[in-house]
Every structure is written in structure tokens, then in C-alpha cells.
Amino acid sequence: MKCLSCKIVVFPPVLQCKYKHSVCNFCRKKLDTCPDSDCKENIESATRSAVAEKFLEKHVLRCTYFREGTGCMEATLNEEADLMQAHETICHFREVKCLVPGCYKHVRFMELSEHFDMVHTLPRHPCENIVFNTSQMIMKKEILNETCGERSHKTAVAYAVHEDCIFLVIFRMNSLRLPVFEISSIVHPYYTEPVHMEYRCKIIAKNEEDSFAHYEWSGPVNQTFPLTPLLSVRDELAKLKWIVTVNVFPCVDY
Numbered sequence: 001m002k003c004l005s006c007k008i009v010v011f012p013p014v015l016q017c018k019y020k021h022s023v024c025n026f027c028r029k030k031l032d033t034c035p036d037s038d039c040k041e042n043i044e045s046a047t048r049s050a051v052a053e054k055f056l057e058k059h060v061l062r063c064t065y066f067r068e069g070t071g072c073m074e075a076t077l078n079e080e081a082d083l084m085q086a087h088e089t090i091c092h093f094r095e096v097k098c099l100v101p102g103c104y105k106h107v108r109f110m111e112l113s114e115h116f117d118m119v120h121t122l123p124r125h126p127c128e129n130i131v132f133n134t135s136q137m138i139m140k141k142e143i144l145n146e147t148c149g150e151r152s153h154k155t156a157v158a159y160a161v162h163e164d165c166i167f168l169v170i171f172r173m174n175s176l177r178l179p180v181f182e183i184s185s186i187v188h189p190y191y192t193e194p195v196h197m198e199y200r201c202k203i204i205a206k207n208e209e210d211s212f213a214h215y216e217w218s219g220p221v222n223q224t225f226p227l228t229p230l231l232s233v234r235d236e237l238a239k240l241k242w243i244v245t246v247n248v249f250p251c252v253d254y
Contacts (some may be wrong), residue, residue: 003022004036093110125159
């Protein structure tokens with residue numbers, strides 16, 4: 001039941017030449033002859049197949065994000081519903097929530113990088129060595145202001161890409177007026193890999209003025225909303241010169 005031209009499962013209207021070779025309506029508009037190498041019938045004479053359409057309706061399950069011509073074209077047989085369910089969790093056409101503080105809009109995964117770039121102008125990094133320097137951030141004012149109850153935070157946001165997977169990295173500092181200075185790092189994944197492909201994260205926080213002030217965290221990246229910090233540091237002496245490095249990688253490289 002695949003189109004002989006684009007090789008995807010056809011969707012109504014299903015068109016067939018007189019030898020029952022199927023093409024989708026989208027490809028038919030671009031063809032002059034049947035795409036079967038041994039046929040070459042004039043495609044203009046192709047007719048709609050009610051039998052094929054009834055078979056598709058009864059036996060074929062399509063991705064929830066199917067849209068004719070623009071959406072996901074993934075399809076399986078009804079008895080393979082578990083495979084379709086697994087696909088939909090990582091489908092490029094699924095809607096995901098932007099977790100940049102103050103946004104929380106839903107966008108299609110395939111448009112998420114563009115959303116980060118165009119709407120939030122976030123810096124894009126490779127997954128290794130995503131660095132936040134607190135003193136530089138304060139001086140350059142490369143920060144967002146957040147209020148959580150009675151507490152206020154200074155927040156910097158970036159994102160990293162590994163193959164097709166996207167990782168949103170949120171770095172927070174509490175108000176500099178408090179006697180105890182706190183920083184925290186959050187990493188949220190947007191996956192397009194099967195669930196067995198696990199990514200891990202390593203976060204290192206170092207103080208430039210105190211060589212003994214060194215903190216590390218490592219573990220799997222499996223955040224769910226609401227987000228919780230992977231690494232939090234309390235600096236009771238308020239030594240503001242902290243450098244925080246975030247690394248994300250597949251567990252096979254860990």
C-alpha cells in the first residue's frame with residue numbers, strides 16, 4: 001500500500017493505473033507515467049481505488065500528527081499500535097512545550113530550534129562545554145529576571161543540539177541582595193531518539209576565588225515539567241565568581 005513514487009503509505013484518494021500500481025494524489029500531480037519500471041502507463045488515466053481506500057481505513061493506523069502533504073506520514077498496521085505509540089513520543093511533528101521562562105508556548109518539535117533562535121534569540125551550543133560565567137553575566141546583563149513567590153532570580157538560557165535531540169539549559173542565580181548566594185542548573189531534553197537511547201549530563205561548578213569550592217553532578221537527563229535543578233550550590237560567603245560547565249552526551253559515550 002505504498003506509493004511507488006515517494007515510498008510512503010498512501011492516503012485517500014488512492015489512485016491506481018490499470019495494473020493496480022498505487023500512487024498518492026500528491027505524487028500524481030508531478031508524474032506523467034506510472035512510476036513502476038515495468039509499466040509506464042499514462043498516469044493521467046489512473047483511477048481512484050475504493051478497495052484500497054477501504055483496506056487503509058480498516059487496517060492501517062496513522063500517526064496522530066498526520067496532515068496530508070505537511071504532517072507526519074508514518075503509518076503501521078492496526079496490530080502494531082505499540083510501535084505507533086512509541087513513534088508518536090518522538091515524532092518530529094509533535095507539539096512540545098517551550099520551557100523558556102515566561103514563554104510556555106506549544107510549538108512543533110521540528111520548529112523548536114527556530115523558535116529558540118527567532119523568538120528568544122538563545123545561544124546555540126554543541127553539547128559539550130556549555131559555560132555560564134556568573135561575573136560576566138552580571139556585568140553584561142545577559143540575564144532574565146524571574147520572580148518565584150518572594151524570591152527573585154537572574155536567569156540565563158541556552159540550548160544544545162546532538163544529532164536531532166535538543167537540550168534546553170537553564171541557569172539561575174538568586175537575588176544578589178541575599179546574604180547567601182545560590183546558583184542552580186537545569187537541563188531539559190526534547191528527544192527524537194527511541195526511549196532506550198539515554199543521554200547523560202555532567203555539571204561542574206567552580207569558584208574562581210576559592211579552589212576548594214568545587215561541585216559536580218552527573219546522571220541521566222530525564223526531566224519532566226515542572227523542572228527541578230540538577231545541581232544547586234549555596235555560597236554563604238557570596239563569592240560571585242562562579243563558572244558552571246554543562247556537558248550532555250549519549251550514555252554510550254559516558
